[in-house]
Amino acid sequence: MARARFDVRSQPGFGTIALFTFVVLYLPIITLVAYAFNASESLTAWGGFSLHWFGEAARNTAVQDAAWRSLVIALSAASVATVAATMAAIATTRTAPYRGLGFKYAFINLPLMVPEIVTAVALLIVFARVKVWTGYSGLGYLILAHTAFCIPFAYLPIRARLEGMDEALERAAADLYAPPWQVFRRVTLPLLRPGIIAGFMLAFVISLDDVVISEFVKSGGQDTLPTYMLGQMRREITPEVNAIAAAFLALSVVLVTIFFFINRKKT
């Protein structure tokens, strides 16, 4: 009877379902990546291993432009959003509740609760008019829109970090003759750094990944990498799209891994 030891934690079938879930989660991604290395012209048949489509994608100027544009937007939006979110987090944490605190909190987090498509069309109708009025139709609109929906994502980890921070440290600095600016520069900011990095990376990934809002806000010839791929999917698909997606995926995995380890070091 020693073999049938009773395990308090196990539930019948849960392990099997979990295994199935992980297969479901990874099978499509693996398929997608595998076909990126397909030498064949079509997506239906396997023509042997090749880096052909990666080369093809890298030489494609439309892809180059879109990738560059995505990077510029994500860097600008994530930077602005992180600065704004850091300031807002400092103003909304570690204080006794004050009038306007709940309002600020709801306001900053609202973009999280509105379906993307709704924000997207709302931006479309407003920016369409602004574009006519001002005659400006540059990347500014995309950057502004991305910044707005990145702010709550940057705000979350920074706020969490601030809330976990002992206020006595700042008091100790003030007690040791540091005026408010020095307290911020020498104590608050260094301690907040992991939160700020996490916030920036979150914002960066969110901006890089965005399809819907970009699709509606962009002017002609302003494709980002995701909107370029969306456009391609409507046409005859070649493994070139797989190659772009696989490269994109690799970038995401790297970022998530970094993020994961930063967060783990903290605890």
Place this chain on the structure above:
Amino acid sequence: MASAADVARQEEGRKIRSRWLLSAPALVIVFIAAIGPLLVMLAYSFMTKGDYGDVKPAFSLDGWFSVLFQRDMFDDTLSLADAHLSIVWRSVRLSVITTFATLVLGFPTAYFIATRPRNTREVWVFLVTIPFWTNLLIRTFAMQQVIRNEGILNSLLIWLGIIREPLQIMYTDWAILFGMVYVYLPLMVLPLYASLEKLDFRLIEAGYDLYAGRLAVLRRIILPLVKPGIVAGSILVFIPSLGAYVIPRVLGGGKNLMLGNLIELQFGSGRNWPLGAALSITLMVLVMVAMLFYVRNAARSGGGHG
């Protein structure tokens, strides 16, 4: 002595000013590029539609009216807008099924992870996190490659001899459903794991000690304790499902629209901006109702556990 009190008051005033100054940039950006436009859209839903898109600045309830009804082109009679209603119904139905399916898959998975040894748990969580942070479009595209007629699912089924002809999954509701379950599954697993991880397994031992069987322990002890996680996960899946746009567009083709695509249509070829705006607000209200349900539920269970 007034001086100490004065200093205290000045200090308070300075604090309030700096708090508003610090939060101003975030508030202004969010207002300009999120909340402001939503207000404009609310206004648009009450205006007259322009001939080639856009709106005319005249008050009209036509936009809201046509969410539910349509006017016959020839005899001006009214009837229910079947097309819209069936799309709303598809959105709600698919979202509910998606939520349920992710729960059925996600709960055992989260439980499985939570019962691993502490050091390997993080690896499993990491494995769930990676798809979570992978571009939504890429994951949708990946699903497309699995369920295509020539995709590996059909190939596998034919190879196994279960079917002879490939199943037409793409461009059906099934495709949208598969896509949404796949894409939103991590959103269910992560909050479920968060509450299962906190579960005190001594309570389960106590349950077995008091003669509960496995099913009774699951139903009477585990499920009630992780209810907040179940509700959180369900809301996190349900809300984006309801507003899905990319998944039905890529996997559903042009025919199987969901609310998100119907909204887009009004701003594109439909050229009915007030209707599009009214539909957007409708979607937002549906989402807010779901959120409200969640907040009330969270508050209740939070209070219940002290």
Place this chain on the structure above:
Amino acid sequence: MPEPAAVQGKRIAIEARGIVKQFGQGPSALRALDNVSVSIRENEFFTLLGPSGCGKTTLLRMIAGFEYPTEGAILLHGEDIAGLPPFKRPINTVFQSYALFPHLSVWENVAFGLQMLGRPSAEIGPRVAEMLKLVHMEELAQRRTDQISGGQAQRVALARALAPAPKVLLLDEPLSALDYKLRKEMQIELKRMQSETGITFVFVTHDQEEALTMSDRIAVMSKGKVLQIGSPWDIYDKPAERFVADFIGETNFLTAEMVGIGGGTARVRLRSGIEIPATIAEGYTPGREATIVVRPEHARAVKTGGQLAGKVENVVYFGTDTHIYIVLDEGGPFMVRQQNSRSQSCGFEVGDRVGIDIAADAAQVLRD
């Protein structure tokens, strides 16, 4: 009562004058401090003692500049510092949880205040070294603060606060996180550093034993008020109020009848009918009835005689001494603490008749 010679005639370092701190407004307002006045002398080890929530920490934070009084003034060497932010006050704090900067090394923590004061690095180096030597932490100067033990963190916090040579050092329950043995060591260390540096120490604690062993003077606080200020000896042997007597050490309360007052002493008649002499608390308002206190070690259990009589209810052996719990004949408890001798037990068992012999100068009349 004469002050100990060491603090007599010294100048005042810190004075809190009529401090009121009110949180909230109207009838729900909470008075954390209610008209508190304290004068702390130069080079003094002054302790604010009281249970949690008595306002001692609030008063300390006010001296540091983290809290502003609703009414009243804080004077440093006679100058009102109410308007000065903490970073402009020549006062440093050792925080309860030390609040060492986790991103800086031990050395950098200690140097922080000097750097903020803009001292040249030629001065900072030797000063930090001196401070680390004072707290025996020279060897761990380059350690990160999360790699040192609680006792070491305590020393670093002390060195950091002392490095800028403040006029006054505030210590907010700095020993509460340490275990018993380490706490005893640090008490002696702190006392040594205070006399070596000559800096005024203001110490906050809820531990009466700690207060008694370390302080030159103690202010006992309760519910936002200062009840009594005096030397440890004063506070222990001549408590002014019931709360003070009860909070500090174990004690016996007896109700007695006032027979006569004169020359700072009184004669009181106990319930047993026997008259004994007693000292009188400051501010006592004469009346017929009086509450007197007798410390358990100032009474003896005797087989025959004594001013009070009763029955032994319980005998508890403590190693160094034995506690004999007695129920008095006129009602009410009385406890006697008796030094143990090696050869025999205290000689009483539960149920025995017992007499209580109160030492001649043991009784004190309370003011309330």
